[in-house]
Amino acid sequence: MNPLRSLILAAAGNEAVRRAVASAPLSRDVVRRFVAGETVASAVDVTGDLVENGLRVTLDYLGEDTTDRAQAERTVQAYLALLDQLHDVGLAADAEVSVKLSAVGQALDERLALDNASRVCAAAEQAGTTVTLDMEDHTTTDSTLRVLEELRRAWPSTGAVLQAYLRRTLDDCVALAGTRVRLCKGAYAEPASVAYADPHEVDLNYVRCANALLAGGGYPMFATHDPRLIEIVGERARWYGRSVEDFEFQMLYGVRPTEQRRLAAEGHVVRVYVPFGEQWYGYLMRRLAERPANVAFFLRSLVSRS
Numbered sequence: 352m353n354p355l356r357s358l359i360l361a362a363a364g365n366e367a368v369r370r371a372v373a374s375a376p377l378s379r380d381v382v383r384r385f386v387a388g389e390t391v392a393s394a395v396d397v398t399g400d401l402v403e404n405g406l407r408v409t410l411d412y413l414g415e416d417t418t419d420r421a422q423a424e425r426t427v428q429a430y431l432a433l434l435d436q437l438h439d440v441g442l443a444a445d446a447e448v449s450v451k452l453s454a455v456g457q458a459l460d461e462r463l464a465l466d467n468a469s470r471v472c473a474a475a476e477q478a479g480t481t482v483t484l485d486m487e488d489h490t491t492t493d494s495t496l497r498v499l500e501e502l503r504r505a506w507p508s509t510g511a512v513l514q515a516y517l518r519r520t521l522d523d524c525v526a527l528a529g530t531r532v533r534l535c536k537g538a539y540a541e542p543a544s545v546a547y548a549d550p551h552e553v554d555l556n557y558v559r560c561a562n563a564l565l566a567g568g569g570y571p572m573f574a575t576h577d578p579r580l581i582e583i584v585g586e587r588a589r590w591y592g593r594s595v596e597d598f599e600f601q602m603l604y605g606v607r608p609t610e611q612r613r614l615a616a617e618g619h620v621v622r623v624y625v626p627f628g629e630q631w632y633g634y635l636m637r638r639l640a641e642r643p644a645n646v647a648f649f650l651r652s653l654v655s656r657s
């Protein structure tokens with residue numbers, strides 16, 4: 352593993368480092384740039400600001416690796432409270448929620464995760480919005496797609512996520528091309544037996560998968576900050592006769608905010624993935640560990656907001 356990545360991940364597990372990052376005034380600013388606070392109220396405030404700037408939102412309550420039912424229940428309650436508030440302030444049409452099945456009990460029992468995710472989907476429908484199921488490491492892909500299929504029986508607009516780094520994903524894209532699908536590169540450390548290791552191979556597969564989704568009759572959501580892929584997807588979308596309402600771009604909160612606004616100003620639908628909640632520390636550290644370039648970005652963002 353890249354030594355910088357190991358160092359950051361080691362720091363991520365260190366309580367003293369966590370406290371230092373959480374309390375230092377400068378790093379608090381950086382945290383605020385990537386995470387929309389710890390509470391539902393702060394997440395709704397950030398959503399309001401983004402929507403005012405012409406962006407749409409998907410909200411993620413941070414809390415993976417749920418190891419007991421009580422914790423899964425707290426996650427469900429956070430989503431229910433969030434959906435209530437989004438509805439009350441009139442933001443539900445522009446904001447959906449992203450749910451990690453691991454946060455609602457997948458590791459304990461797939462049925463529990465399905466029941467909990469169903470409660471979130473029902474609340475989302477009542478609020479006037481929908482849910483996308485985040486995709487996690489490859490050992491959970493089949494289980495997540497099974498749960499998705501069940502959820503779609505009652506809530507057909509439930510979004511799937513497929514990861515271009517997995518060798519299986521082109522087949523999954525073909526199978527799900529008639530539905531709502533987010534395509535991302537993939538964020539987990541995966542073995543070469545299941546995933547492309549070479550970033551160029553991942554990009555090539557992203558384009559193949561994008562073609563498959565654009566050729567289908569569904570609603571593709573292209574989650575990437577990669578300028579080359581954004582350009583290629585835009586060209587391919589035109590080639591497939593897609594209007595700007597027929598697909599969207601997605602980026603993370605705090606990452607390339609100027610590009611988010613530029614694409615929105617061009618008429619594209621741009622959805623920002625907004626994480627919030629008390630467990631922000633692991634999320635932030637994973638973003639930094641993802642690529643050495645992200646650390647430079649983190650350091651740059653201490654002095655710049657462009």
Ligand SMILES: Cc1cc2nc3c(=O)[nH]c(=O)nc-3n(C[C@H](O)[C@H](O)[C@H](O)COP(=O)(O)OP(=O)(O)OC[C@H]3O[C@@H](n4cnc5c(N)ncnc54)[C@H](O)[C@@H]3O)c2cc1C
Nearest residue numbers: 485486512535536537538574575576577601602603624648
């Ligand atoms: C909305 C959204 C939802 C996601 N959901 C999931 C999920 O459910 N499951 C999952 O496994 N992963 C998910 N991801 C993460 C994703 O898989 C990638 O790990 C992450 O987006 C980085 O990949 P990238 O496509 O941005 O390209 P990268 O290969 O990281 O970067 C490519 C290029 O993009 C530009 N770029 C990237 N980051 C920055 C930056 N910080 N500042 C400036 N330029 C930058 C640079 O030019 C860089 O060379 C999601 C990502 C997004 C945006």
